[in-house]
Amino acid sequence: xxxxxxxxxxxxxxxxxxxxxxxxxxxxxxxxxxxxxxxxxxxxxxxxxxxxxxxxxxxxxxxxxxxxxxxxxxxxxxxxxxxxxxxxxxxxxxxxxxxxxxxxxxxxxxxxxxxxxxxxxxxxxxxxxxxxxxxxxxxxxxxxxxxxxxxxxxxxxxxxxxxxxxxxxxxxxxxxxxxxxxxxxxxxxxxxxxxxxxxxxxxxxxxxxxxxxxxxxxxxxxxxxxxxxxxxxxxxxxxxxxxxxxxxxxxxxxxxxxxxxxxxxxxxxxxxxxxxxxxxxxxxxxxxxxxxxxxxxxxxxxxxxxxxxxxxxxxxxxxxxxxxxxxxxxxxxxxxxxxxxxxxxxxxxxxxxxxxxxxxxxxxxxxxxxxxxxxxxxxxxxxxxxxxxxxxxxxxxxxxxxxxxxxxxxxxxxxxxxxxxxxxxxxxxxxxxxx
Ligand code: PA5
Numbered sequence: 001x002x003x004x005x006x007x008x009x010x011x012x013x014x015x016x017x018x019x020x021x022x023x024x025x026x027x028x029x030x031x032x033x034x035x036x037x038x039x040x041x042x043x044x045x046x047x048x049x050x051x052x053x054x055x056x057x058x059x060x061x062x063x064x065x066x067x068x069x070x071x072x073x074x075x076x077x078x079x080x081x082x083x084x085x086x087x088x089x090x091x092x093x094x095x096x097x098x099x100x101x102x103x104x105x106x107x108x109x110x111x112x113x114x115x116x117x118x119x120x121x122x123x124x125x126x127x128x129x130x131x132x133x134x135x136x137x138x139x140x141x142x143x144x145x146x147x148x149x150x151x152x153x154x155x156x157x158x159x160x161x162x163x164x165x166x167x168x169x170x171x172x173x174x175x176x177x178x179x180x181x182x183x184x185x186x187x188x189x190x191x192x193x194x195x196x197x198x199x200x201x202x203x204x205x206x207x208x209x210x211x212x213x214x215x216x217x218x219x220x221x222x223x224x225x226x227x228x229x230x231x232x233x234x235x236x237x238x239x240x241x242x243x244x245x246x247x248x249x250x251x252x253x254x255x256x257x258x259x260x261x262x263x264x265x266x267x268x269x270x271x272x273x274x275x276x277x278x279x280x281x282x283x284x285x286x287x288x289x290x291x292x293x294x295x296x297x298x299x300x301x302x303x304x305x306x307x308x309x310x311x312x313x314x315x316x317x318x319x320x321x322x323x324x325x326x327x328x329x330x331x332x333x334x335x336x337x338x339x340x341x342x343x344x345x346x347x348x349x350x351x352x353x354x355x356x357x358x359x360x361x362x363x364x365x366x367x368x369x370x371x372x373x374x375x376x377x378x379x380x381x382x383x384x385x386x387x388x389x390x391x392x393x394x395x396x397x398x399x400x401x402x403x404x405x406x407x408x409x410x411x412x413x414x415x416x417x418x419x420x421x422x423x424x425x426x427x428x429x430x431x432x433x434x435x
Contacts, residue, residue, distance in 0.1 A: 001230070001233050001389060001393075002230070002383070002384040002385055002387055002389045002390040002393070003382075003383075003384050003390075003393070004234075004247075004381060004382070004383055004384075004390065004393050004394055004397055005247070005381070005382040006247040006250060006251055006379070006380070006381060006382075007379075007380040007381075007382060008250065008251075008254055008379050008380070010368060010372045010377065010378035010379075010380070011254050011258070011323070011377045011378060011379050012377045013254050013257050013258065013377070017257055018243065018250055018253050018254065018257070019243060019244065021243060021253045021256070021408065022242075022243045022244070024408060025241070025243045025246075025249050025252075025253065025404065025408070026241045026242070026243070028404060028407040028408065029241035029249070029404075030241065031407075032046060032403065033046075033241075038201075039200055039201050040201070041201065041414075042201055042202065042203050042206075042414035042415075043201060043403075043414075044199045044200070044201030044202035044206075045202050045206040045207075045209070045399055046235075046400075047235065048202070048209050048210070048231075049209060049228055049231035049232035049234070049235045049392070049396060050232050050235055052209070052210070052228065053197070056196060056197065056211060057214070057224070057228075059194075059196070060196065060211055060214050060215050060218055060224070061218055061224070063174060063194060063215060063218075063219075064215065064218035064219040067109060067136045067174075067219050068107075068108055068109060068219065068221075070134060070136060070171075070172065071109045071134050071135055071136040071172070072103070072109055072110065072133045072134045072135070073109055073110045073111075073112055073130055073133050073134070073135045073136075074109040074110070074111050074112070074135070074136050074137070074138065074216065074219050074220075075112050075113070075114050075126075075130075075135060075136075075137040075138070075156060076111060076112070076113050076114070076137075076138050076140065076216045077113075077114045077115035077137060077138065077139040077140065077149045077152045077153050077156065078113075078115055078116065078138075078139070078140035078141060078149050078176075078212070079115055079116045079117075079146055079148045079149055080116075080146075080204055080205070080284060080288075081142075081203065081204020081205040081206070081207055081208075081212070081284065081288075082140040082141055082142065082146070082149065082176075082198075082204055082207070082212055083113060083115070083116055083140060084205075084208075084277065084280055084281040084284050085205075085207065085208025085209075085212065085213040085281050085395070086208065086212065086213040086215075086216035086217055087113060087216075087277045087280070087281075088208070088277040088278040088280065088281035088282075089208065089213060089217050089222065089227065089278075089391055089395075090111055090216065090217060090220045090222065090277075091274055091275075091276065091277040091278070092274050092275055092277070092278050092386055092391050093220075093222050093274075093386065093387070093388060093391060094220055094221070094222070096273065096274060098110075098111070098220070099111065099112070106221075107221050108219060108220050108221035109136075109219060109220075111216060111219065111220050112126060112129075112130075114126055114149075114152040114156065115139070115146075115148045115149030115150075115151070115152030115153065116148060116149075117148060118147070118148055118151070123152065123155065127155075127159065130159075132163075135160070135172065136172040136173070136174065137153075137156050137157075137160065137172065137173055137174070138174040138175075138176060138215055138216060138219075139152075139153040139156075139173070139174075139175055139176070139177075139184065140176040140177070140198075140212050141176075141177055141182075141184050142177060142178055142182075142198045142204055142207075143178070143182055144177050144178065144181075144182030144183040144184030144185060144186075144187075145182065145183055145184075147423075147426075150183075153184075157169070157173065160172055160173060170191060170192055170193060173191070173193045173194075174193065174194050174195075174196070174215060175187075175188040175193045175194070175195045175196070176195070176196040176197070176198060176211045176212055176215060177195065177197075177198060178197070178198060178200070179197040179198075179199070179200070196211030196215060197210075197211060198210055198211065198212055203414050203415075203416075205281075205284050205285045205288055205289065206285075206399050206414075208281070208395055209227070209228065209231055209392070209395065209396075214227075222388060223388050224388075226387070226388035226389050226392070227388045227389070227391060227392040228392060229388075229389055229392065230388060230389030230390060230391065230392025230393040230394075230396075231392035231393065231395060231396040232392075233389065233392075233393055234248075234392070234393040234394075234395075234396035234397055234400075235396055237393075238396070238397065238400050247397075248397050248400050248401045248404070249400075249401070249404050251325075251379065251381075251397075251401045251405075252401045252402075252404035252405035252408060253404075253405075253408065254379060255297060255401075255405050256405060256408045256409060258297075258323050258377055259297050259409070262321055263297075263321055263322060263323045263377060264296075264297055264298060264321050265297065265298045265300060265321050265322045265323075266286070266297045266298070266299050266300070266322075266323055266324070266325060267300050267301060267302055267315065267322060267323070267324045267325070268282050268283070268299065268300070268301040268302075268324075268325050268327070269301070269302055269304055269324050269325065269326040269327065270301075270302075270303055270304065270326075270327045271304050271305065271326075271327075271328070271329070271360050271363070271364050272327075272329050272332075272386065273303055273306070274386065275303070275327060275329075275386075276303050278327075278391075278394075279301030279302075279303070280301070282299065282301070282398055283299045283300065283301055285398060285399065285402050286299040286398075286402055286405075287299050288416045288419070289402050289403070289405075289406045289411075289413035289414070290402070290405065290406045290409055290411055290413065291418070292411050292412070292415075292416075292417070292418060293410075293411050295409055295410070295411055296409065296411065302315075304363070304364070304367065305360070305363050305367075308363075308367065312367075315371055315374075315376060316370060316371065316374045316376075317374060320375050320376075322376050323376060323377040323378070323379070324368075324371060324376055324377070324378050324379070325378075325379040325380075325381065326364065326368060326378060326379070326380050326381065327381050327383060327394075328364060328380055328381065328382050328383065329383050329385060329386050330382055330383065330384055330385065331384060331385040332357040332360075332385075333385070333386065335355040335356060335357045336355060336356045337353065337354070337355055338351045338352065338353070338354050338355065338356065338359070339352065339353075340352040340353075368380070381394075381397075
């Protein structure tokens with residue numbers, strides 16, 4: 001099994017300091033286990049990798065095959081926790097140029113996203129691009145009332161009904177929502193759309209391994225069995241309540257110790273552009289879980305080496321409230337050798353015979369050294385490779401670490417009361433009844 005290993009030797013935090021949290025961690029760990037089946041505890045993600053709805057899982061695989069046969073484009077309509085996980089996994093595990101590859105090479109529909117912003121230009125550009133290509137759509141919303149996906153769905157539903165007629169459109173609309181409640185559930189039942197469930201006890205940002213993420217991920221041709229296998233491996237690996245043997249809890253503790261040392265901004269760093277959306281998913285997970293009661297680490301992210309040329313200066317010498325968590329993918333999928341050049345005008349002959357990934361690794365090692373010397377503590381997560389099992393593992397690692405970290409901080413990591421504030425102001429300005 002592909003692995004994820006935590007290395008905190010450059011964090012400045014010692015085992016002795018970490019182990020001071022032993023009692024606190026075991027108490028929270030026991031609470032998680034005791035409340036795992038409590039519908040109101042939002043802990044449905046805890047045993048999800050082993051305890052998921054197997055029948056629905058099979059339906060997801062069948063739907064993905066059907067979409068593949070009938071559609072050139074699959075539009076995923078959702079926002080926040082209802083789309084970031086799918087986008088993160090798809091980007092991490094498919095060809096960097098997936099959407100522009102020839103269909104024969106891609107072997108699956110193009111995946112495009114809507115309902116994750118309110119831009120009319122974005123929507124119009126998307127509609128223009130789709131033109132008369134064959135499409136299916138998946139609208140994903142737990143509440144069924146979120147404005148961005150609701151508007152996009154209304155527009156796309158009309159496009160599908162006009163293009164295909166009501167009957168055929170019904171076969172191309174997939175709905176992922178609450179099992180009983182909400183406007184989307186009602187509409188789906190009235191129209192007879194195929195539906196998938198977002199379990200009550202799993203919040204949006206913890207939902208990537210439910211149908212929310214799995215249908216788009218499977219449609220992109222990714223092996224969701226392997227993804228769940230990696231997550232199940234992690235479920236077992238991080239089930240030990242003893243902090244000494246649980247790297248996931250150690251990561252949660254180290255973050256909290258650093259936070260107390262005024263390191264209140266965590267930068268998730270990758271050296272693989274494919275992990276860009278994984279960082280976006282991670283930002284939401286930690287930001288929405290911990291940022292409340294005027295507490296919480298601010299989660300942000302960079303893609304290196306790209307952002308070394310934009311954010312590197314600040315990280316090296318700006319305000320010293322930062323720490324970095326670096327995702328290191330040990331084995332790249334492919335590699336390219338840098339060859340000697342007779343003229344050597346670019347002066348690169350010192351790299352003769354070296355590979356691009358070797359240079360990337362040295363960039364990483366050098367950057368870690370420089371940033372640590374510049375008082376930016378470092379946590380390293382070593383991933384064997386980028387594959388389904390590793391990504392499944394990493395998702396579970398971060399979900400559990402986030403829950404533990406939020407609890408240590410003293411906040412509720414499963415609610416998000418703050419996101420309502422802007423909505424109230426916006427609805428008032430829009431004249432929505434009741435605001
Ligand atoms: O994590 C969360 O709860 C949020 O990001 C939601 O996923 C997001 O607001 C979308 O909500 P809904 O699925 O109800 O449309």
